[in-house]
Amino acid sequence: MNMTTRPRRLRSSEALRRMVRETRVDAASLVYPMFVTDGKDKKEPIEAMPGQYRYSLDRMGEALDMLAGAGVNSVMLFGIPTQKDPVGSQAYAADGIVQRAVNRAKVLHPEMYVITDVCMCEYTSHGHCGVLCGHEVDNDKTLGLLAKTALSHVEAGADMVAPSDMMDGRVRAIREALDANGFTNKPIMSYAVKFASAFYGPFREAAGSAPSFGDRKGYQMDFHNRREAIKEALLDVEEGADILMVKPAMAYLDLVREVYDATNLPVAAYSVSGEYAMVKAAAANGWIDEERVMCEMAVAAFRAGAGIYISYYAPELARCIREGKIG
Numbered sequence: 001m002n003m004t005t006r007p008r009r010l011r012s013s014e015a016l017r018r019m020v021r022e023t024r025v026d027a028a029s030l031v032y033p034m035f036v037t038d039g040k041d042k043k044e045p046i047e048a049m050p051g052q053y054r055y056s057l058d059r060m061g062e063a064l065d066m067l068a069g070a071g072v073n074s075v076m077l078f079g080i081p082t083q084k085d086p087v088g089s090q091a092y093a094a095d096g097i098v099q100r101a102v103n104r105a106k107v108l109h110p111e112m113y114v115i116t117d118v119c120m121c122e123y124t125s126h127g128h129c130g131v132l133c134g135h136e137v138d139n140d141k142t143l144g145l146l147a148k149t150a151l152s153h154v155e156a157g158a159d160m161v162a163p164s165d166m167m168d169g170r171v172r173a174i175r176e177a178l179d180a181n182g183f184t185n186k187p188i189m190s191y192a193v194k195f196a197s198a199f200y201g202p203f204r205e206a207a208g209s210a211p212s213f214g215d216r217k218g219y220q221m222d223f224h225n226r227r228e229a230i231k232e233a234l235l236d237v238e239e240g241a242d243i244l245m246v247k248p249a250m251a252y253l254d255l256v257r258e259v260y261d262a263t264n265l266p267v268a269a270y271s272v273s274g275e276y277a278m279v280k281a282a283a284a285n286g287w288i289d290e291e292r293v294m295c296e297m298a299v300a301a302f303r304a305g306a307g308i309y310i311s312y313y314a315p316e317l318a319r320c321i322r323e324g325k326i327g
């Protein structure tokens, strides 16, 4: 057989496969999303996300210790307040759940990089991501509240804010509020390309943030659209975003690549609750190899162009990197 090119040649040993590997992964790229809640002595399991919990502030240290031990140095905090109202006032209260959690995280683990999710849906009684005007979310009225929320997070010590509400103009509104208050160096990671997705189902159970009527299609993107993703990404670049996120991850990796090619900002991919739940459920049935599937999903996101991977599997991924299973 006369074949000049034999791709298998480069696959003939582990050493060689590692040498020619095109995608390198590093635990420094991982971010762990974590839920904090009011009350005492709580580590409440989230049913549809086995292995994930809602922590009260007196116990959040357990999660941070576990992360630090695993080599994960970034967290993204989601708050679950006890009180909700139509204007989500606990989202921007100086003593709100996230504000106190940021504070505590910085006391317990000053080296931990703390990102906060900026949104209203966990804090509004109607579960929508902004204030309502009739049955619609009022975009421009919501902007001021998002800016206030982001500012309260950085005042509490957050290292970065991540708006996930999908209101038009929120990145600019947040940038202006941070700058006006001397926080010119706090970066914004924008959920720039966020789809109205059924993959968020388990999260909404975890955070009690499902909308009480309607859906989020009036502000989150239609999953049929690709060019609109670029439009959203470029708008956020213009408004001053520092990092662009695509969410969910697994079913949207084409857009991770498109956003990577169309901009010069770091791209983050968020592997959301439904992705985690599917892997857990299939693994619990013995139908897939959990660790290998988790590794393939993460590497695929990096291969698509993500520089940051937000995942409930972050500690396990860090271990796989350390053990040389990926990397």
Ligand code: PBG
Pocket (backbone or CB within 6 Å): 117, 119, 121, 129, 164, 165, 199, 200, 201, 202, 203, 204, 271, 272, 273, 274
């Ligand atoms: C808040 C927010 C959501 C997620 C992150 N931030 C829920 C939503 O938009 O309904 C989903 C994260 C996940 O599913 O893991 N708006």
